[in-house]
Amino acid sequence: MAHTKKSNSQLFFDGLLTENPIFRLALSMCPAVGISTSVMNGILLGVAVLFVQVFSSCTISAIKNYIHPRIRIPTYTLTIATWVTVIDLVLAAYLPAAYKEMGIFVKLIVAFAIITMRLEMFAAKNPLIPSFWDAIGMGFGFLFGMVTLGAIREILGSGTFLGFDLVGEKPLLFFILPAAGFFVVGFMMAIFNYMDLVFKRMKEKKG
Amino acid sequence: MVKVQRQHVLVGWVLLVGLFLLTGCDSEHRFVKRTSFKGTNQIVITFAGPVDEPWAKKMDHYAVYEKQDPDIVLGLAGVALSQDKTTVTLTFQETLNQEQPHVLSVKEIQSQGKSQGTALLTVKKVYLGYLLSVLLGAMIIKNFVFTKYLGLCVFFGTSQKKSTAVGMGVTFTLVMVASAMMSWFMYQFVLKPFRLDFLQIVVFIGLVSLSVQAVDTILRKVNPALFKAFGVYLVLVIANCIILAVPLILANSEYNAFESLMLAVGAGGGFLIALFLMSSVRERLEVANVPPTYRGLPIAFITAGLFALAFMGFSGMSLF
Secondary structure (H helix, E strand, C coil), X not given: CCCCCCCHHHHHHHHHHHCCCCCCCCCCHHHHHHCCXXXXXXXXXXXXXXXXXXXXXXXXXXHHHHCCHHHHHHHHHHHHHHHHHHHHHHHXXXXXXXXXXXXXXXXXHHHCHHHHHHHHHHHCCCCHXXXXXXXXXXXXXXXXXXXXXXXXXXXXXXXXXXXXXXXXXXXXXXXXCCCHHHHHHHHHHHXXXXXXXXXXXXXXXXX | CHHHHHHHHHHHHHHHHHHHHHHHCCCCCCCEEEEEEECCCEEEEEECCXXXXXXXXXXXXXXXXXXXXXXXXXXXXXXXXXXXXXXXXXXXXXXXXXXXXXXXXXXXXXXXXXXXXXXXXXXXXXXXXXXXXXHHHHHHHCCCCCCCCCCHHHHHHCCCCHHHHHHHHHHHHHHHHHHHHHHHHHHHHHHCCCCCHHHHHHHHHHHHHHHHHHHHHHHHHHCHHHHHHHHHHHHHHHCCHHHHHHHHHHHHCCCCHHHHHHHHHHHHHHHHHHHHHHHHHHHHHHHCCCCHHHCCHHHHHHHHHHHHHHHHCCCCCCCC
């Protein structure tokens, strides 16, 4: 087993920025497009994914020696499904209004590629502590992506931030439209690509 | 080749016309546009023009009975006329048996002082039309990719080439139908009677993996050629959220077996349409002069956004 040599903080920042699930790995796009209309939605779904990611990573990492390699994928799926059921029932009980707005997406966390991928690539090969930090990093990376998208769409679309009025009017109503999610994600990816390009040029100049 | 295509087109037209004849034309009087059931104990009559209020409000002018026993006239509880005076809603004292066609006689329709004659109408549930509307609704009006934003990972992953897109779409539809029917059965007959609703997610994801495995095994044994063409996409199907979304939607809404089947076929067909449209555009984009920062996924997302805007035009549309 190839244990990771990265330090905990490095694992965390990898997930947050250089391997950001939404903008860099382009995984779990459905919620990024579907319900990023407000910051609050982004925060709630982000927290739900963070919860599921951390708990399933820790579970798999703890029992990894007892899983037969051939049935590992079904095991991952069922572990994730169990934790999703937990967060689904908790949200439905304590935040019914927000839960209704997010609709089916909370239950669909099961099918998010990012969680299964982290279990397969990281948690199944590494001890508990690094797996925990990797999961925290990925979870916060997702949260960060969702909040960024939500902030852009909410400020441009309805002129508010977390419900507080910022602009006093609705600058570009287009961004609150469901279809605008595709455009915002596309533009954000292009911006990340552009930053990558600029950094590369700067390095070349130095070298 | 051309001849075969013409035949296909002809068969298509005949089917379309047949469906419209079957579902569209149920008007039996020149002044009555449409009759339908509403709720559990109401019948709505839509007239071609405004009718006179004093005439419409009188209950004696309406008589309704089930087609098989004309002696039992159903008791009316109330009559309501809409604002524009073209629709009349009849409320009955008891719940109507909507599986049976009802005969409705409307005496001496009065419109702007003139009599339009007596109408003998049949009211029935257009079930085939309803099924078709569920199918087309899931396929186009509420397309899962462009209006519900589901299944995007696989959508962007496999829409680079037309052949891949069609392969993925067909495989997906097959698995979709199998898993949706299994989960519908499981939910209606096991989870619901035993109050195990909270196990939805665990059970559905298990059934989805099971049906993927089943399709894999069956296809490998029965049709190796087909398996060679579509086998690679089977793994990707599990990672697609639509396949889990459809059982969850079915669990939320009270669909029966046929409606569930239509929803599953519609979801699969809609995904196929979306993949095909997208791959056609992306094949062109390959040779287009795209700015370097937009190459690959970003431009694909913006294209999908344009498609989504176009599909918004369908929203709120209702058939039949």
